[in-house]
Amino acid sequence: MKSIAAAFLMLLCAPALLLGAEPSVSLKEALARALERNHLVSGAAYEKEAAEEGAAAGRSRYLPRIVLDEAFSASDLPTRVFMMKLDQGRFTQNDFQIGNLNTPSSTTDFRTALTLEQPLFDLGIGYGREMAQREAERMGYRFEGRREDVGFAVYVAYLGVQRAKSVLAAAEKDVEEAREHLRVATVRGREGTGLKSDELRARTFLSEAEERTITALNDLKLARMRLALAVGGEAGESLDIREDVTGEAFRLNEEDIVREALANRRDLKGAEKGVERAEAAVGLARSAWYPTLYAAASVQMNDRDVPFGHDNDGWSAGVNLRWELFDGLGRMHGTARARAERDAAAQYLEQFRKEVDLQVRESILRRAEAGKRLEVARHALLAAEEGSRLVSKRFANGLATMVELLDAQSALSRARTGLAEREADHLLATARIYHAAGIFLKEMIP
Known part of the structure; x- marks a missing residue:
């Protein structure tokens, strides 16, 4: 009998022992680890890097382009043969004979050219560079916003563990008290002072409490x-919390928080950069109305027999002005489209500012609500504890029924669980204000 009881006790203790073996972290450690290892943060970092490389690529268009070409051709066309021989320096007096000019023998040519092209005036390069720069800045704010979101998600998960521990502690206490009620009912039934129905009710109540503990x-x-x-x-790993989060005094008033949000929300600042990018896109569309001016220079070698050979060489240099005077009204419609997209982005930004303002004010109201609900839950627990104590004393003196005792115990169980929920809700409500204002990490990791 003793061995069976010992085995049952070990079975009850096993979950707690297993749960207690989990590695644990403090809140600051969890936040620091998430900002370093979370895949969403890493992905946003790569997106930021890609945008920065795009901006660097846009700046590179101001620099000269140097291209090495090696081309091979063979032909017996009169004009082609004439030019190949000229380029190779193999043209002779005999090539001017009418028969040789009209029906020349086929020849080959290896052309090696090193070409340099330098933009002198191209407004499109500047506006394209500005668009890429604004996009890089937008992705930078997106990266910072992702860090804020991940940090808040870690806080929510951390509170989830803290809440679950509190609920489990309340459930285990309910089981302990339910066992005591069953013991008393069993003893009274054995002594002939209690009812069999009381024992059955107590056993059912214990089973329900044990079910809640399993959950x-x-x-x-x-x-x-x-x-x-x-x-x-x-995937599949578990992590415990080392210490509970405690509530701290809220230091900022409503208007200060709203100002902080409008100044610090990364998604809002990213939207502002989106408007600036759209403004640069308007400039890019307008630049199509202006001419472009490019300088070019080339060094060329030609050889009849081998690539990169040197039968003859030469150079050329020049400047090219290109001005498209009419393109079928494409530029006009393109500019109008860019303006409309810029105006749309500005309208979305203005609406987003209003939504951010509302989000902050709502989170402040919800925190006040959570505070009042927490206060009510604390009073409810005190009342439930006192009510359970009084009914238990009345039951011990034969002045209360088992139904009344279990009702009081159920009310106490709900009050305990409700307090655990309300405490976590209040902490989360405070964090939501900081997250809505875009200063969550600043407040959590000073």
């Missing part, structure tokens, strides 16, 4: 897995 255990396991995933862990 709470699984919720805690899943919460730990979500935390591990949020900080960049592998």
